[in-house]
Amino acid sequence: MGWCAALAGGMVLALAAYRWTEQSSTERLRAAGAQRLEVYAASLENLLDKYDFLPHMLELDKDVQALLAHPEDPVRRQEMNGYLERQSRQAGSRIIYIVDLQGRTLAASNWRQKDSFVGDDIGFRPYLQDALRGRPSGFYGVGTTSGEPGYFYARGVHRDGRMLGVAVVKVNIEALERGWMQGADKVMLADANGVLFLSSAPAWKYHTLRPLPAGVRARLDQTRQYHRLPLPPLRIVRDEARAGGTRVVAIGAGAGHDARAGTPPLLMQTRSLAPRQWTFIYLSDLSQARASARAAMLFACLAYGFLLLLFLYVRQRLRARAQLQDAYNNLEAMVAERTARLEHTTQSLIDEMDVRRQAEQQLHRTQNELYQAGKMAVLGQMSASITHELNQPLTALRTMADNAVLLFDRGRMAEARENLAKISQIVARMGTITGKLKSFARKSNAGLAPVSVHTAVSNALVLVERRMQLDKVAFTFDIGPADIYALCDSNRLEQVLLNLMSNALDALATLERGAPRELAVSVARTPASVLIRVADNGPGLSGEARGRLFEPFFTTKPQGEGLGLGLAISEQIVRDFGGSLRAEPTDTGACFVIELQAAPLER
Template sequence: MPAQTESSAPFQAQPRPQPHVRTLLGLVLLAGLALPYLAYWWAHQLSAEHLRAAGAQRLEVYATSLENLLDKYDLVPRMLELDKDVIQLLEHPGDEDARNAVNEYLEGLNKKAESSNIYIVNLQGRTQAASNWRQPDSFIGDDVNFRPYIRNALRGRPGGFYGVGTTSREPGYFYAHGIYKDGRMLGVAAIKVSIESQQLSWTQGDDKVALVDANGVVFLSSEPEWKFKTLKPLTASARAELAQTRQYFGEPLPALTLAHDEALANGDRLLAIRDGAVRHTGMPPLMLTQTRSLSPRDWTFIYLSDLNSARGNASLAFLFALLGYGFLILLFMYWRQRLRSKEELERMVAERTASLARMTEDLSKEVDVRRQAEQQLQITQSELFQAGKLAVLGQMSASITHELNQPLTALRTMSDNAVLLFERGRMDDVRNNLKTISQVVARMGTITGKLKGFARKSNAELGPVSIHTSVSNALVLVERRLQLEKISFQLRIDQADIYALCDSNRLEQVLLNLMTNAIDSMAGCAVRELHLTVSSKGERVLIRVCDSGPGLTDEARERLFEPFYTSKPQGEGLGLGLAISEQIIRDFGGSLKAEQASAGACFVIELKAAQETS
């Protein structure tokens, strides 16, 4: 009996750990069910955010490119009121010599400007001369008074208009500007520009781009089948207005077929459009929709990112998580098997040792991969700094274009005058004209030189940099905006040059970003003042950039240097400028902070002082 008791004791002790094992198994199973779905959600959110950031950047590039194209032709109609033959024709409509001279001049100007057509309209809205006067479908004699851009120009309000030509049936963008003599309007000069070529640069894989007007009509698109369709059915009043202006002459303007339309919390939308090059028998692909408005033309850019890639990444993450969970289950079963069988202990130890050896090898490879990732991170940061500079240049493109257009117009006028003066033998006046042309060219060279120096990639090495020179270079790039927006600028800096340990190109990038943000913040303010103060305090150099704008909110102050956070309206900034600037100054061994100010916002750059070297 005692022997039986001893043999049965260990037999009864075996079931004791089973409840604990069952509980652990249940927890592992629950974790295994939750982990793949959590991985799917996280990967989908990350991929969607990446698509959103890439879409916003491409929208900004497309909008800037289109605005630059349209602004290039803005001055052409204004030039025509300087031509004496144009004035002669409008004052004397029966003068056929003047008409022929104007026709030939417009024909040559149209070729040089690479526009579609240029024409002159009298006060009754009838075309008097046109660059296509040799063609069978010439505009001469056409009544274009029904076009809104002609009516507005005749009322003294120059402007633009996109529409389909009633004669040529070719779409284009029309500019119109009044022609005056001694303050009296004689007629209107108009130019037609084709912007259809912009669609060629809008193809980005499966993503789609569309440009719509205020009525929701798609008039440019990377998807040809969407063109001249509407995002929603047009109202009767809208159709009547379009019919009156003949904006889309002969186009039925049907609505696109939406299989899905969902508004997101951040203002974006999820759309699924059945219309396209390929008809879908089932549910069409879901697209993330982002918009960017083009003022004052009442146009809207729409960028649609295909979410299939995000779903694919999420599915891949789900699969990896599922495989990882399966691997953990196998390890758990392997551990249990070791506890059950003491005879296989040595074999299990050997296998474990081999597994550890493989893990060591994997860790060694992971160290190499991590080292490569750090190197790639440095390269990516450098590219991000460069992208930040190019983004600032893109925001400044309008003022820089205006800054260069004025001297270009002056150069053309003075060069024409120089030819006339030379033919009349007035050599002193010719010499003075040429001197003025040289000064204007030198001024343009200074601007383009500063832009070229600012756009080049920075050297990662730090050295003594003249603060005077960096401030001067940055001011050249914002000088025109300060003048145009009537901002009072004050610079306080010692006469003796101050040097700091940094990189000149990246310091100029930070200064330009801070001054540009200050100028943007003062839009609509009654008092517009920008102060830049440079001082040296021991071994530190302090640069303050302060404005008289509305200042910083508590939320903005807390999230000031967060990437992709911006207080600007959607489409006017990516929220990377301050984050990049703070990283640049930190790389210099300094700091960038927002200082408490009684009015407006004030940013302080603190750098290490340095001595001038040869």
Template structure:
């Protein structure tokens, strides 16, 4: 027993030391855990910040790329409007015609700042090219193996990025079929250099890549990564690329990028072939669905890792300082006064919080009141805008009536003169007892009065304001009423009027009075355009296209120049001499047709002259 007691005595100081040290060991472990959490949280926040910045840059790069490509998307389809291009595809052996088309493509290429423009026949042979002066001209090359040519020959507009087989110059190819009278004659191709986009991409630590559907990098801020692959390509894909010669002589070796960890937000931590200090990067992607391309943005994680380390050290230092403060407080026995001050500070903060809540509530109430007043002012402004638009339409009618005033005066003066003469004759015949002849005179007077009434009635109907409701309107009746107002001018200027309509029962959903205003404006513009022409013919045709009524007004005037076509429907734009037009007719007409749910189009005819097409929805009762 004594021996056992002697062995227990030395262990009591060790147990007391252990009991005293246990809380501090627990505190130390908690501090380390908090520092690790700070590390993780700071790293996650910094990574999220990098991801947000990367997503914004990806959106910016995607918009820039789409804007660049959309500027040239329409260009191949416009080449079929050139009659020499159509003629060359019909007569490929005409070398003089080929020279004219080469010069035309060279000019278009220079103005549009594209790389190359060329014309291909149905067999894939290049007939004309903008680089015809160069030693390595495309003229005579067979490009039938290219996917964009095959797509265009299948009547599908083609788009394709690839490396040129002649010069090895990369670019994006637009292809569109060339048609004449509904029959395909060939393919128009425009090549655009998009390599310039790389100049605006970030340099330094962050990297940007643009890959195709197979994962081949064809644009990158790192030049050594171009024409490398994100992953090894299968044999089938390599065979397909070999047939299409998309990347021509490039080996397409794997880039060697490894995925380390996937994040919850869709991003990935990857290891790149860069040096060790920049090896770990945040990878984000953005798909360009129509072309099956994909942007890859690599953000350098070194700043995020440095921030996490700094947060870890700062947390440890803060915890150490806190422990020192606790020890200092215990040593000085000021814990009671500290608690009292804490309660006072808490009460003061609570009182201040109530004051801030009251001030914020008052501010929100004032903001709500201001928004209500602003909403009322906006509705009043919208009402005034609609009223001003209605007045502008009415002013357009009055302007048309003013232009027709001379013809209207002539139409009324003739019946008035006849009425005065025949009434005087009737009085004399009655005095002489020649009642039968007087009766004939009175009958003629009645017919003249009826004719004047029809004319003034039509003018009054045209001049009245229209309501905003839409109803079925017979198109033939609207054309007849509009022609009645310009009939005198058509006769005086010896204009040949032609009208073609397959069916008389075409009804459009619109307002008859405003439709007549548009037609009168188009008739008047056509007559003005043919003032100095030898052949004067005004033609109107009415057709149906699915659920649309198509009214075409054509003339044999000088046509619409390309420089004017883009400004036709702008207010106050006119090609007439000063004092003969305000430039509001077409702008008002286009607005009226758009309010009907249709559209007003303008084009030059192949035989010369201009054609304006009114597209209106077929009335519901007509489609039924």
């Protein structure tokens, strides 16, 4: 009877372990998915807000107003083509063009290309119709001339209260998909009609979450938002509602395939992007959660069996306790004798440790000053790119400030107030950049604490982001579905990451013009450590350089472009954290690995 009760208890424990592990694993996936959705949404909003001021600046441009007032002047149109070409190149937009009230394109930044927009009639586009009604708008669609998708900003151009035409800016947001494709989970962005126009799974792009009603499809055909694309619906073979607004779905392969094959369960989470009426969709694979639940059930069975064996062992152990008590009494006498000798030795060691402690404190202060000097040197080298990053908003501020004065003088208070609001947004963006510089330049604390690796990489990336854009460097960041924490000092870790990224960009700058330039940062965690890899596809390291990488004053850069202290300081910082910095051999380029102690997981 006793053994039957023990077996029944083991089965109940195994089932409880399965249910609890499955629920907790699903909840961790939900929390990680919610965090990633916020990151993706913020990244998209930042990208779109970056270009929001361009149409407004064009509206205030006197040359644009003059062209719309005299649309048949060929000299003005040619000069405007060149002006828009320069503005598009400087702002990093895809295309900028000016449209008259009849929907005809008068000038465009792509006037040199075969698929130039000049002369096109785009009166059917919703963004143009909204702008002509006095409602500045944004619109995602596939180009009817080039076939290239993008996001369109449109704003009416006015003079003396009368609309002259519309300024339109097209921006390519497809580059966001490359960052989404790094992880195992899937990310999609759907419009108000449920059309997936961005997706980390290429096979699902330009599909719909549900069949489109005839009226919606007719409207899409009229506006040509998805030019000639069939927009078939996804084959969703399973859809179950779960707590917290999540759903469990399974998506089939396609027509002619077995609906039950290759359809793992996926946890669906959504986040709305107002006022654009877009929806972010994040799909997490639940297969691993269920595998973890099965493993937990097996572990519970083994643990229960172990406890039964432990019970038998303890009972046997108690019988030998009396014998061990006698041996313990004899051991106490031996310990007392050796303790007296250790006390004498300990006092001698204390005196020696005091002397060493003072020397270590002096060494630590000197190292801190060297670390601070290294950060200041990095900031000095980055001054040119930081100045360029701030120059564009400053130019826009000057133009908008001058126009605000004119608007006040003319009594156009509503437009002046809108102009000042734009100035406030640009100043806030500049404050973000300078705030990161101030945080990086401050002195670090000496203690170790759990630090978010994702936050440290993001803070360092802010200081080199503009340089990567100017040098056309493709950047990828892989940290997995959840953030990772390491034991270190956040400011000094950012200093090491910034030094490695800057060295990688210096190496990539030596490549031939037009050659692909790639910089990748990946983060992985083992039970005891965190590994951060910074890799590039540059010219790599020679045998001599690899052997002397961390020697002070050794550098492979040209005379006057480096002191040779960056890697030496970085290696010392990581060593102070109790970790290591090393270069790993690669087929192309260079790869540096930072190994740190992993912060204990919260329980």
